[in-house]
Amino acid sequence: MYTGPFTPYEAAHLLRRAAARGNRAEAEALASLGLERAVDELLRPPEPAPDPEIETGPKVNQGRVHRALVRHWIDHWLRTPTPAAERLVLFWSGHFTSEFRKVKSGRLIWRQNQTFRTLGPGRFPELLEAVARDPAMLVYLDNARSKKQHPNENWARELLELFTLGEGHYGEADVKAAARAFTGWSVTPPRKARAEGREIAFEFRARWHDDEPKTFLGQTIRGGEEVLQILARHPQTYRFLARKFLRFYLAPDPPAELVERGAEVLQLEGSYGLLRWLFTHEAFYAPEARNALVKSPLEYLVGLLYVGKRPPERALGRALLGMGQVPFQPPNVAGWPEGQAWLGDAALLVRLNLLPAVLEETSDLFVFMDGADGAYAAVLPEGQML
């Protein structure tokens, strides 16, 4: 438990890490609450996000749908009274990835984003259950087409490798067993959904399902539910996730003992429980934790827009593309890169050249970065750090 001073300086660090946006008045208000109440305030239950208007139909321009979704999420992140939930949504959307270019449905992609908002702060088993039945995920990782005659291993493999245990904690036979267990976990055929005027939803197709017993991580199972249960109880799942959380919220190379303790907290108390523990931990306020993370492009943009002015819509889209992070479009199933990978020449150039279009002389950068004195301070290396 951190017992040092909690001044606006520490509160700015907390706000930056938790929410990636803020201003001096907000940091001062948090400081006056004291650490624990400030953390409680930041980790209030998320305010719901309104659903956007989404064009549908076979002739719809998917690029326009995607741009509208990006705009909608950024607007919500800028307006919501619970911005910490939105940075957590970004965390989960880089973990349980889906790509718009493959899913090709604004509705399904947005529904997945809402799932991260509603279930993301809670306990992992509930989120995992929801993601395994999420239509965007079933389409993205091809499980929607997986039949017992030809099980598709895409979802099963990523579930083990990227979403729960991590490499080295399962074998090829476990991937094959899990793939068989998930055969028949599918979605409403799009044509049928259109004809009947309803949403594409999870559908279990018993005729596609392989109900024979199989051995998964040493246990005899039949269906996907059992795979999920085993993974959601597995301590390695929480170690893997806790390390990823700490890399996102604390530092690029978190100490092993913090990962171990974080894993226990995550399993018992869920994501917000883990964040509450971390945000009140002394390691979080240590000098080496300050300026230890590079802002991702979306965090950089949200932080600037919150205290600056809005550039033309086209400039926003080009900036996100140029900086290398287009929401709902991670580069691949492993999610976005992190840290120094954001700072290649062209991307960094876009970051810096964006500043005159979004900042004013009077912009308040107190939370955006350390050492801010006037808007030009954003060109300092500190401006790139979270």
Add this chain to the structure above:
Amino acid sequence: MNRRTFVQQMLTTLAVGGAAPSLLARTARAATAGEKILVVVQLSGGNDALNTLVPYRDAGYRKVRPNLAVGASEALDLNGELGLHPALAGLMPFWEQGRLGLIPAVGYPRASRSHFVSMAVWHSADPQRAATEGWLGRWIDEQDDPFCAVNLGLAAPLALQGRERQGVAVGGLDGFDLKLPPAALGRLRSSLEHPRSGVLEATRRAMARLVADTARMQGLAGYEPQAEYPRGGFGNALRDVVRMIAGGLEARVYYVSLGGFDTHADQLARQPALLEQLAAGLSAFARDLKALGREDDVLVLGFSEFGRRVAENASGGTDHGKAGLMFALGPGAGGLKGPGYDLDDLDDGDLRYRVDFRSVYAGAAAFIGARPEELFPEPQPVLPLLG
């Protein structure tokens, strides 16, 4: 002393003193091969191979493409059986000079018809999709200059991403500069003189590198291209490549793209315009290289993520297929390579691949002195592309 002379001298010193470590050996080879340049041209969306290099005598071709087939009177004959689409007339002089190479039926095992999957395979040169770095990225990792590879676009494509670093992405030569108010620029420069620690220090270094790189780009000798390039991003990109080569940037790889080849419908209205843009861009590029006296130092290598279905569809277009066409433009690259199309032995309605694209990559990369083992995790055969 420029980098190359410096490296040469250092190596001479080392060679006298004893065995050169492997890292330095690699640098030495890079320095001697430094004059040669590879330009990769990506045709995004899946270019229809059969209407680019046309088997115009093949009755089977005409039969399954009643509306789309290029007729014998239109095709620009190459060898009595195959001809170029008339929109590629601009490339015929290069064919006649023995500088245009065409490689039909190129692909890889268990091909994917997904743009995304197949493009990733072509970029990583790993049909298993396990690799997370690009084929040229592996080579970039071994070079000593971040400017060894330049993408004309907003972000470095997977092909140019290595484990350690990636090629420089230049959106456009004119835009590759810091555009900040003088006071902000001054503040940036002076703050970069003060080292930080930890991750913040790495960020300071990245920013210092950017400032140096933009200065290097601005410091290039100005060159006004002589030829006329087609309007649009592709023409602009090739024009910028010429300016960088002429200006003295020592990049060894350039990467440019032309998109819009996903012709599921109205192919007759769309593909010819794209092919014309391709031919106009490449011939302008070749004219400028000739004017610069560099025409024998540059090899262009073209690909698309897949070819299209052999039979046309009901919308006047073609759907996603498998094997496609690669091309090369440069000294000694001329002629038809590989066994050619076989329309009697299709793979589920698609051209079956008869040349593995990695062997073509290897053949092209040899031009800049890159060895296959630097590009691919597993050994690959090399298609002799030149001479």
